[in-house]
Amino acid sequence: MMKMTSTERFAARNAAILPSHFYNIKADLPVAPKPPLHPGTKAPLQPADLEPVFSKGFIAQEITGERFVPIPEAVREKYAVYRPTPLIYASGLRRALDTPAHIFYKYEGVGPVGSHKSNTALMQAYLAAQEGIETLVTETGAGQWGSALAQAGAFFDINVRVFMVRASFRQKPGRRTLMEMFGATVEESPSPSTNFGRTLYEKDPNHPGSLGIAISEAIEVAVGGKNSKYSLGSVLDAVLMHQTVIGQEADRQLAAAGAEPDVVIACVGGGSNFGGIAFPFVRKNLKEGKKTRYIAVEPEACPSLTKGDLRYDHGDTAGMTPLLYMYTLGMDFIPAPIHAGGLRYHGMAPLVSHLKDQGMVETQAFSQPAIFEAGMFFFKAEGILPAPESSHAVAAAITEALEAKKTGEEKVILFNLSGHGFLDLAAYAKNGNGSAAKK
Ligand SMILES: *Cc1c(COP(=O)(O)O)cnc(C)c1O
Numbered sequence: 001m002m003k004m005t006s007t008e009r010f011a012a013r014n015a016a017i018l019p020s021h022f023y024n025i026k027a028d029l030p031v032a033p034k035p036p037l038h039p040g041t042k043a044p045l046q047p048a049d050l051e052p053v054f055s056k057g058f059i060a061q062e063i064t065g066e067r068f069v070p071i072p073e074a075v076r077e078k079y080a081v082y083r084p085t086p087l088i089y090a091s092g093l094r095r096a097l098d099t100p101a102h103i104f105y106k107y108e109g110v111g112p113v114g115s116h117k118s119n120t121a122l123m124q125a126y127l128a129a130q131e132g133i134e135t136l137v138t139e140t141g142a143g144q145w146g147s148a149l150a151q152a153g154a155f156f157d158i159n160v161r162v163f164m165v166r167a168s169f170r171q172k173p174g175r176r177t178l179m180e181m182f183g184a185t186v187e188e189s190p191s192p193s194t195n196f197g198r199t200l201y202e203k204d205p206n207h208p209g210s211l212g213i214a215i216s217e218a219i220e221v222a223v224g225g226k227n228s229k230y231s232l233g234s235v236l237d238a239v240l241m242h243q244t245v246i247g248q249e250a251d252r253q254l255a256a257a258g259a260e261p262d263v264v265i266a267c268v269g270g271g272s273n274f275g276g277i278a279f280p281f282v283r284k285n286l287k288e289g290k291k292t293r294y295i296a297v298e299p300e301a302c303p304s305l306t307k308g309d310l311r312y313d314h315g316d317t318a319g320m321t322p323l324l325y326m327y328t329l330g331m332d333f334i335p336a337p338i339h340a341g342g343l344r345y346h347g348m349a350p351l352v353s354h355l356k357d358q359g360m361v362e363t364q365a366f367s368q369p370a371i372f373e374a375g376m377f378f379f380k381a382e383g384i385l386p387a388p389e390s391s392h393a394v395a396a397a398i399t400e401a402l403e404a405k406k407t408g409e410e411k412v413i414l415f416n417l418s419g420h421g422f423l424d425l426a427a428y429a430k431n432g433n434g435s436a437a438k439k
Helices: 006-010 056-063 073-082 091-097 118-130 144-156 166-171 173-181 195-201 211-224 237-242 244-256 272-288 350-357 368-382 388-407 425-431
Strands: 021-023 068-070 087-089 102-107 135-140 159-165 185-189 228-230 263-267 293-299 309-314 323-328 362-366 412-417
Touching: 021 237, 021 244, 021 272, 056 118, 056 237, 073 118, 087 244, 091 102, 091 368, 091 388, 102 244, 102 388, 118 135, 118 144, 118 237, 135 144, 135 211, 144 159, 144 173, 159 166, 159 173, 159 211, 166 173, 166 185, 173 185, 185 211, 195 211, 211 228, 237 244, 237 272, 237 350, 244 272, 244 412, 263 272, 263 388, 272 293, 272 350, 272 412, 293 350, 293 388, 323 350, 362 368, 362 388, 368 388, 368 425, 388 412
Parallel strands: 102 412, 135 159, 135 228, 159 185, 263 293, 263 412, 293 362
Antiparallel strands: 021 068, 087 102, 309 323
16 A cells, blocks of 8 residues: 555655745845835835735735645645656757757646646646635736636636736637637737726727736726636746746756756746746856846737836826836836737836846847747757747747857756747748748
């Protein structure tokens, strides 16, 4: 007889790698980030201020000072279906680039809806279910977050209502189907069904929308509804903390290969997959004097880190959210409808903003043609099609690898491949399948 927890039954082989805790970088930061402020009084936000919006369990995780926060068994069990995600040595890419660099990527595209978003969706739906919350309302850009929460809601018996940015809704009809298959309700944003949405919808029923607008609509519905709360897929401290399963696994997987990263790269929309892969390594810079570099990569069309200002701003467009101290392009910024819909956000996670401000994070921006070219190059070399968001990280990893070729350095590059691009084939047909593909 052998006693096994359910996590071990599901993933006996990988149980040693699957993390048991989330890592909370706030416990290790030498300088504390500036606190969020109440949107009305401008005083530091109190936990009670958030109660109309978020579940109590989520608020507790948002403000905790605990360094390691346990992952509940019911959530680990769901993680074990797709975690640990593979850490892949990019031998094809290395050969294609003829670089001495060693490139590893963490492939989050094996998640049930094709991106890292399930890591926090499952935890948030679990916390809501613990409190008997019936409905979670949210926004989604490209649809990855909406799909992840729709699925997590189906697992934990929570209704999910999604406001989807109109530009993406029209580019990616497959994402809507996926959300509806999980039982979620999906509306184009700006929509005629909220007070805020109506003000924009009535002026222009084809308004492309933005994440900031969709967030305002979702909060309005969540706060006005019965036993309903709002759920956010990025930006917040707790969301970045949930994503640290990525970096913790990568650390253990690299250690098994006898490697340590010289540079860690991820794309940034709200900053969650970047925080997720980077923070467990940043801890070693802070605690063990490691010199690892970190690069956050964004689109030129939405350059919050490379061109934005560090200041207090709202997380949404209507000004309903607390004021967050972050790099921002301004709450009314409407980015061009690029295909990397998950990166069309005007702000940046306060924790990522803080690390950039502290000089610990470098930033880069790429154009849409450049990232499609990088995505196609990677696809041919490695056989995995990256999401357009993830292709930003690919482009930066290629740039680093070519730099290493000049210097002859065998540096170790780790990047996060945050999602696959199989629901973005229409975008590739338009942007990647032309000259870049045939070169
Ligand atoms: C949502 C998303 C992103 C951007 O969000 P972050 O919070 O910055 O991680 C990046 N890649 C994919 C595949 C996504 O779904």
